[in-house]
Amino acid sequence: MPYPSQVNAETIVQAAASLIETHGADGVSLSAVGAALGVKAPSLYRYFDNKTALLRAVNQQTAARLTSALVEATEPEPDPAAKVMAMFRAYRAFAHAHPALYSLAYLSGSPELRVGEAVADQFGAAMQGVIAELVGAERALPVLRAVWALAHGFVALELAGLFERQGGAGLDAAYDEAVVLFVGGIRLG
């Protein structure tokens, strides 16, 4: 952390994100973020109006990262069913890789941290195309919601530790199995 401290909005978001990943969302105070950058808390107010604005920016970044991870995962796959399967896997992989960031963006119901466009539109637009290839454009929206619900629900219960009591092992297989069950249902409908 050298002297011309080179602090800007981007590095602050980055530092906050790292802190959230390592110490959880509750461990993020402005002074902690500042300390990670070699700077005191009040300095951050030059770049963000308040803490909420900073966390919103973090969520925006998380949503963008998740979306591009999904796009990257689905793109190389040849057929629609494989794309959907790849999307499911990439979704869970992202949540496992960044559980605290994922939770902050998608699990906290707090309205002030919500970033509508980034979280829902961006994500929805990218994925709806993939779904439409499988089930047709007119059924894409409800199926997208169902797909999202299944993936999010599985991951959220996992992260909350609620699957552990029934034997935590074999969750990878259980996830794939749930997806296969579901994709079977989709094709029927």
Added chain:
Amino acid sequence: MPYPSQVNAETIVQAAASLIETHGADGVSLSAVGAALGVKAPSLYRYFDNKTALLRAVNQQTAARLTSALVEATEPEPDPAAKVMAMFRAYRAFAHAHPALYSLAYLSGSPELRVGEAVADQFGAAMQGVIAELVGAERALPVLRAVWALAHGFVALELAGLFERQGGAGLDAAYDEAVVLFVGGIRLG
């Protein structure tokens, strides 16, 4: 709030639960809970070691309430498929009726608030029987997980407001549709 204040563990849990329902989980301080009972914060320490213990008790109650709501909903239904459908609907109805309590118990990943037996075992045992009637005992566990994931995921995304951007209307129908898709998949498997 009469004078022989009649405070005990049960009334404290009750007051905390009400407070959570009306003001959200963050609005629960010990002094607020005390105030709701006509008592000061330090008095509560006669009944709970600390705040965490109180919240754990609240979660335990929430889990018990959810479980019995599901049992009550499924019992009158005649065939297995109808039972599962009723279970799905009751699950969502409970989360809608008590969103903040539901979130605290099932959405917060906080390990210290976890009540393993009550949340997972109690719930799992009650529901696994219903599922087993539909798909057989040996497939009951993975299917239960998938069912739970779908219901929880849909409800969680709803509560987080993430479905609103795509048109919040019609979520009742969307949920039923997702369930039907899924139950179709279950029967195939």
Added chain:
DNA sequence: GTCTATAGAGCGATAGAC
């Protein structure tokens, strides 16, 4: 069994010097 008083800590945010 409930109270007052208080310790002790952490936080977000602002004012103003440099």
Added chain:
DNA sequence: GTCTATCGCTCTATAGAC
């Protein structure tokens, strides 16, 4: 652009009087 200093607030938890 970053600092020091500080305000003001909230909260958990304890000690000890009543």
